[in-house]
Amino acid sequence: xxxxxLLDRDCVVTDRGGIIxxxxxxxxxxxxxxxxxxxxxxxxxxVTHSRSAAKPAQAVAVIETGAVDKFGFDETDLALVCxxxxxxxxxxxxxxxxxxxxxxxxxxxxxxxxxxxxxNCSGKHVAMMAGAEALGADVKDYHLPDHPxxxxxxxxxxxxAHDPKQVEWGVDGCxxxxxxxxxxxxxxxxxxxxxxxxxxxxxxxxxxxxQNFARxxxxxxKHPEQVGGTGRFCTVLMQSYQGQLFGKVGADASxxxxxxxxxxxxxxxxxxxxxxxxxxxxxxLEILYAVVPEVLEQLGIAEKYHE
Numbered sequence: 162x163x164x165x166x167l168l169d170r171d172c173v174v175t176d177r178g179g180i181i182x183x184x185x186x187x188x189x190x191x192x193x194x195x196x197x198x199x200x201x202x203x204x205x206x207x208v209t210h211s212r213s214a215a216k217p218a219q220a221v222a223v224i225e226t227g228a229v230d231k232f233g234f235d236e237t238d239l240a241l242v243c244x245x246x247x248x249x250x251x252x253x254x255x256x257x258x259x260x261x262x263x264x265x266x267x268x269x270x271x272x273x274x275x276x277x278x279x280x281n282c283s284g285k286h287v288a289m290m291a292g293a294e295a296l297g298a299d300v301k302d303y304h305l306p307d308h309p310x311x312x313x314x315x316x317x318x319x320x321x322a323h324d325p326k327q328v329e330w331g332v333d334g335c336x337x338x339x340x341x342x343x344x345x346x347x348x349x350x351x352x353x354x355x356x357x358x359x360x361x362x363x364x365x366x367x368x369x370x371x372q373n374f375a376r377x378x379x380x381x382x383k384h385p386e387q388v389g390g391t392g393r394f395c396t397v398l399m400q401s402y403q404g405q406l407f408g409k410v411g412a413d414a415s416x417x418x419x420x421x422x423x424x425x426x427x428x429x430x431x432x433x434x435x436x437x438x439x440x441x442x443x444x445x446l447e448i449l450y451a452v453v454p455e456v457l458e459q460l461g462i463a464e465k466y467h468e
Contacts, residue, residue, distance in 0.1 A: 322350075
């Protein structure tokens with residue numbers, strides 16, 4: 162009997178008693194702000210739906226409608242716009258069971274039926290309704306692909322893309338248009354956000370767009386509990402790195418991380434900040450949450466935070 166399997170791809174293997182039980186294909190891209198691939202596993206050009214990892218870019222689109230300032234969103238609110246957190250009828254995201262099992266059990270006990278406001282993407286949806294209002298557009302249809310709010314999102318995503326012609330669109334699980342592109346595009350995108358935070362902190366001359374990127378980065382890193390919740394991976398990761406990086410999960414096991422420029426990023430020969438994007442082929446989140454810290458450690462970015 163053959164106890165092992167010959168593997169011809171980058172993957173995570175789980176075994177039981179020395180017998181391989183599962184293999185999970187892994188795709189990793191690590192880039193700098195120019196999109197130079199510094200490290201990869203699997204296929205760094207795999208066309209990937211970023212899912213909720215696209216929220217920082219979507220948040221920038223909302224900022225650029227003027228809604229964040231017009232309606233007085235503070236930094237905590239902006240972090241919630243980027244969240245997949247642990248119900249108004251106008252929200253087009255719909256309800257679902259809570260991400261937190263503890264909350265879910267409480268809902269069952271009290272016979273609570275989740276509505277749109279309980280959706281983990283509700284912060285983004287409320288923000289897009291505000292964005293539609295700021296644009297003077299119909300608020301009811303804010304989720305449709307040709308709505309002015311979604312056209313703003315597409316503009317930001319295309320501006321961030323290494324090659325806008327490579328961006329494709331689908332519909333996310335919360336009913337909004339969702340971008341897909343080569344995985345290393347996501348890494349570069351996150352590097353750009355982190356680099357913007359460096360530029361603004363250094364008081365360098367910056368564009369309004371760069372300031373918007375920094376605004377999102379800082380909101381997420383200063384209020385990580387809003388991005389996920391107690392014990393959630395994104396929250397714990399950002400708390401652990403104390404403002405040095407930001408990260409956001411996407412459904413079906415995609416992930417984006419932006420790391421501010423440091424001795425570690427320069428050692429990896431990155432130009433400016435560093436971006437990391439990950440995708441687990443079979444969508445397994447538990448495997449994703451094992452892979453991301455492992456990659457950070459292999460890159461030498463994790464070491465000083467775990468001494």
